[in-house]
Amino acid sequence: MLLGATIILAVRNAEKGKKAREVLLKSCPQANAIIKLVDLTDFVSIREFANQLTLEYEKIDALINNAGIIFHPYKRTVDGNEITITTNYFGPFLLTHLLLNLLSKSDNGRVINLSAVAHLRGKIKLDDLNSEENFVEIEAFSQSKLALTMFTKYMASLLKHTRITFNAVNPGLVRGTRHLRNSRLTTSFITKLSVWPWMWLFMKTPYQGCQTVIYAAVDPFLANVSGCYFSNCEIQKPSDLVNDIQLSENLYKRTCEIVKIDGENIINKVVECEDKEI
Ligand SMILES: NC(=O)c1ccc[n+]([C@@H]2O[C@H](COP(=O)([O-])OP(=O)(O)OC[C@H]3O[C@@H](n4cnc5c(N)ncnc54)[C@H](OP(=O)(O)O)[C@@H]3O)[C@@H](O)[C@H]2O)c1
Numbered sequence: 001m002l003l004g005a006t007i008i009l010a011v012r013n014a015e016k017g018k019k020a021r022e023v024l025l026k027s028c029p030q031a032n033a034i035i036k037l038v039d040l041t042d043f044v045s046i047r048e049f050a051n052q053l054t055l056e057y058e059k060i061d062a063l064i065n066n067a068g069i070i071f072h073p074y075k076r077t078v079d080g081n082e083i084t085i086t087t088n089y090f091g092p093f094l095l096t097h098l099l100l101n102l103l104s105k106s107d108n109g110r111v112i113n114l115s116a117v118a119h120l121r122g123k124i125k126l127d128d129l130n131s132e133e134n135f136v137e138i139e140a141f142s143q144s145k146l147a148l149t150m151f152t153k154y155m156a157s158l159l160k161h162t163r164i165t166f167n168a169v170n171p172g173l174v175r176g177t178r179h180l181r182n183s184r185l186t187t188s189f190i191t192k193l194s195v196w197p198w199m200w201l202f203m204k205t206p207y208q209g210c211q212t213v214i215y216a217a218v219d220p221f222l223a224n225v226s227g228c229y230f231s232n233c234e235i236q237k238p239s240d241l242v243n244d245i246q247l248s249e250n251l252y253k254r255t256c257e258i259v260k261i262d263g264e265n266i267i268n269k270v271v272e273c274e275d276k277e278i
Pocket residue numbers: 010011012013016038039040041065066067068069070087114115116117170171172173174175177178179180
């Protein structure tokens with residue numbers, strides 16, 4: 001199905017972006033796909049990317065915060081934050097705020113955040129979001145996906161009187177992507193040989209894995225559905241912490257400090273703008 005949209009492939013590696021674009025054009029030659037560079041671990045890069053889009057486009061209909069890493073060893077980003085929570089949560093948090101104005105120009109701007117089942121095991125360490133005291137790779141991943149899912153619901157409540165919606169999607173376990181590139185499942189030959197064939201059987205293909213994302217991004221029936229967590233194209237119950245309003249507010253404020261934005265001001269401007277238009 002061709003919806004006539006311009007697709008911006010926001011990638012950190014131009015060569016990989018080109019290859020992705022070629023694959024896209026093979027199955028859909030009329031697609032209008034443009035490559036733009038952004039590194040979600042670098043707040044300056046995110047700002048430059050958002051500025052470019054603001055100069056070049058009048059609106060954004062759907063922002064899919066897809067980039068994510070797991071099992072990455074401890075590493076600090078250029079801004080001094082831990083890399084997993086930055087890629088999976090701080091980066092998308094900043095980008096979403098910087099693009100809110102463009103999203104508000106759409107009749108139904110949608111933000112889709114890629115979560116994971118692992119968010120259910122996550123804990124929020126408000127005073128140590130960067131896991132400096134005790135870093136465990138899988139805990140850093142679970143925390144980042146929980147934070148992203150809480151952010152989704154919290155933004156939906158802050159912007160409930162606007163046309164922008166926010167939903168989180170769990171794609172399921174998907175094979176054939178590079179998500180497990182840092183996992184022992186792919187780096188250890190023995191583990192690969194013994195576990196992989198079984199996992200392979202039960203995992204989704206990339207085609208299957210992206211169906212819920214597409215559903216959340218384009219299905220007309222979801223125009224007013226916001227603040228939900230989807231799996232297999234159905235609304236499912238997320239972690240109880242996602243409904244903890246006080247914790248969500250504290251997390252939101254702490255994250256604004258880390259990414260250095262005045263979130264309240266950005267939200268108020270978008271709400272005021274939409275009020276005037278309605
Ligand atoms: N696959 C699964 O089983 C699974 C399960 C649950 C949730 N998820 C979530 O689904 C999403 C997609 O995962 P996937 O399976 O497609 O994994 P993937 O193949 O590793 O794709 C992740 C994408 O994120 C990009 N990325 C990573 N760091 C980035 C950065 N700093 N700046 C810009 N882009 C960056 C990667 O770019 P490069 O190509 O340049 O590395 C890659 O294109 C992720 O959020 C993941 O956490 C996946």
